[in-house]
Amino acid sequence: MEIKKVCVIGAGTMGNGITQVVAQAGYDTAMVDIKQEFLDRGMNAIKGSLARVVKKGTITQADADKVVARIKTYTDMKAGAGDADYVIEAVFEKAEVKQPVLKQLDEVCLERTIIASNTSSIPISLLSSATKRPQKVVGLHFFNPVPVMKLIEVVKSLTVSEETIATSVALGKSLGKEPVVVKDSPGFIANRIANLAANEALKVLEEGLASAEDIDKVCRLAFNWPMGLLQMTDLVGADVVMDLGESIYKETGWERYKPAPLLKRMVESGYLGNKAGKGIYTMFGPKQ
Ligand code: 3HC
Numbered sequence: 001m002e003i004k005k006v007c008v009i010g011a012g013t014m015g016n017g018i019t020q021v022v023a024q025a026g027y028d029t030a031m032v033d034i035k036q037e038f039l040d041r042g043m044n045a046i047k048g049s050l051a052r053v054v055k056k057g058t059i060t061q062a063d064a065d066k067v068v069a070r071i072k073t074y075t076d077m078k079a080g081a082g083d084a085d086y087v088i089e090a091v092f093e094k095a096e097v098k099q100p101v102l103k104q105l106d107e108v109c110l111e112r113t114i115i116a117s118n119t120s121s122i123p124i125s126l127l128s129s130a131t132k133r134p135q136k137v138v139g140l141h142f143f144n145p146v147p148v149m150k151l152i153e154v155v156k157s158l159t160v161s162e163e164t165i166a167t168s169v170a171l172g173k174s175l176g177k178e179p180v181v182v183k184d185s186p187g188f189i190a191n192r193i194a195n196l197a198a199n200e201a202l203k204v205l206e207e208g209l210a211s212a213e214d215i216d217k218v219c220r221l222a223f224n225w226p227m228g229l230l231q232m233t234d235l236v237g238a239d240v241v242m243d244l245g246e247s248i249y250k251e252t253g254w255e256r257y258k259p260a261p262l263l264k265r266m267v268e269s270g271y272l273g274n275k276a277g278k279g280i281y282t283m284f285g286p287k288q
Helices: 013-024 036-055 061-069 077-081 095-108 124-128 162-174 190-206 212-223 229-236 238-252 261-268 280-284
Strands: 005-009 028-032 071-074 086-089 114-117 137-141 151-156 178-183
Touching: 005 013, 005 077, 013 028, 013 036, 013 061, 028 036, 028 077, 036 061, 036 071, 061 071, 071 077, 077 095, 086 095, 095 114, 095 124, 114 162, 124 137, 137 162, 151 162, 162 178, 190 212, 190 229, 190 238, 190 261, 212 229, 212 280, 229 238, 229 280, 238 261
Parallel strands: 005 028, 005 086, 028 071, 086 114, 114 137, 151 178
Antiparallel strands: 137 151
16 A cells, blocks of 8 residues: 555654654645644754754755654544545553544544554553544554664564554655564563563662662663663653553553562652653752
8 A cells, every 4th residue: 555645643752753754755735733833842852853954964954854844734524634644543542541532533534544553551452442444543662762672572462453553564665664563462562561661770779779769870881771760751751651561461461571679659649751741850960
C-alpha cells in the first residue's frame, strides 16, 4: 500500500517526535491536537530538535525549514486525518483516553487507512475493539527521544492483517528506524524489561543503598548504558513509568511490576521528570 500522507494525533513528547521523523522522511504530515497551544508547543519542540541537528551540521537550515513547512497542524480530527493514508495516535497513555480517539478516527478516516497506536503497554486488541477495522489497527511503539532512538515495536494483535503489519514495517524502515514485530502481550518486549529495571532502581534509591547519582553511575559504568535508569525515568516521566508498571501488573498479576512506593509518591507530588521541570534529580540529586 502506498503511503503519501501520515497524520499524527497528539502533539506531546512522543507525538511531536513522531511528527518530526515522519516529516523528515518526506511524507505529507499532519499533526492534530485538541488545542492550538498544544500544537504550538509541539511545533516549537520540533523546531528545537531540528536546531540541534542543524547546529551539528547533520542537516542544513534550508532542509530543516522544509521539514517544518511539510507539517500542517489541526485542531479538527477530520480535517487532519480524513484524507491520510496512515494515522499514528500518540495521545495520553490511558485506555479510556485512547479508545474514544480510535473510535473517532475510525469514523473520520478513509476505509483503506491504517490506524496505529503508539502505546507502550495497552493491548492493541482492546484499542482495536473501539473500531470497525481491527484488521487495520496496529501498535507502533516508538522510543524517547524519537528522532534518536532506532527501535519501533510493531505490535501484532490477533486480528490485524499481514498486509497492515507489512505496511507498518515498511513505513518504520522509511523513517530510518528498525522495526521489530512483537506479539500483543503486556508491556510488549522493551517495557517488560525496562520497567522492571527502572522500578528496581527506584527501590534501591528508596532503600538508601546509594545516592541517585551513584545508582545511575553503576548503570552507566557496569553496562555501558548511555544513561542511568533514574535519569531515564526523569526523561520518560515518572507517571509514564508508574502507569506502565500498573498496567502490566493489572493484566498479569505479576507482583514484581507493582510500582515502587517512592515512584508513586513522586507522581503524587508532581515530580514527573523533565517535562515538569522537576523529578528524581531535583529531589535526590546533588544540591546546588
Ligand atoms: N532531537 C534530535 N537529535 C537529538 C535529540 C533530539 N531531541 N536528542 C539528542 N539528539 C542527538 C544529538 O544531536 C546527538 O547526535 P550526534 O550523535 O549526531 O552528535 C545524539 O543524539 C546524542 O545526544 P547528546 O550528545 O546531546 O546527549 P547524549 O549523548 O547524552 O545522548 C540520549 C542523549 C540520546 C538521550 C542518550 O542519553 C540515550 O540514548 N539515552 C537512553 C534513552 C532511552 O533509554 N530511551 C528509551 C526510553 S523508554 C521509552 O521511550 C519507552 C516508553 O514506552 C516509556
